[in-house]
Amino acid sequence: MPSKCAISCFKPPPTSPTEYENAQKRILEVFGQWKAPANFKVEFFVVRVGEWGGHMPVDCDDPLTIHKFCSMLPAFVFEARPVIAVEDAVRGELEVIAWRDGLKRK
Numbered sequence: 001m002p003s004k005c006a007i008s009c010f011k012p013p014p015t016s017p018t019e020y021e022n023a024q025k026r027i028l029e030v031f032g033q034w035k036a037p038a039n040f041k042v043e044f045f046v047v048r049v050g051e052w053g054g055h056m057p058v059d060c061d062d063p064l065t066i067h068k069f070c071s072m073l074p075a076f077v078f079e080a081r082p083v084i085a086v087e088d089a090v091r092g093e094l095e096v097i098a099w100r101d102g103l104k105r106k
Helices: 017-033 063-072 086-101
Strands: 003-010 040-042 053-060 077-083
Touching (some): 040 063
């Protein structure tokens, strides 16, 4: 069953300009050759303006595939979080609220 995941990546500050330039070149070299597996559907990929890092919602049915993607670029710190559509979240919250409101008070 496919599940949605929001992947965010953050580039820690470099220790030197040369280190930053080398990491930038390597990141573009590696990412430019990467091909998404069939079970890893990227909905879109946005980059935060003025920095190296961004956000990518994906549909993927395998946590290992997500882990492999996050391991591909060790210059970044990745966060992968399961996400659901807002309408599903609201429906679930309303169900829990109704259940909670029906509890007997002690």
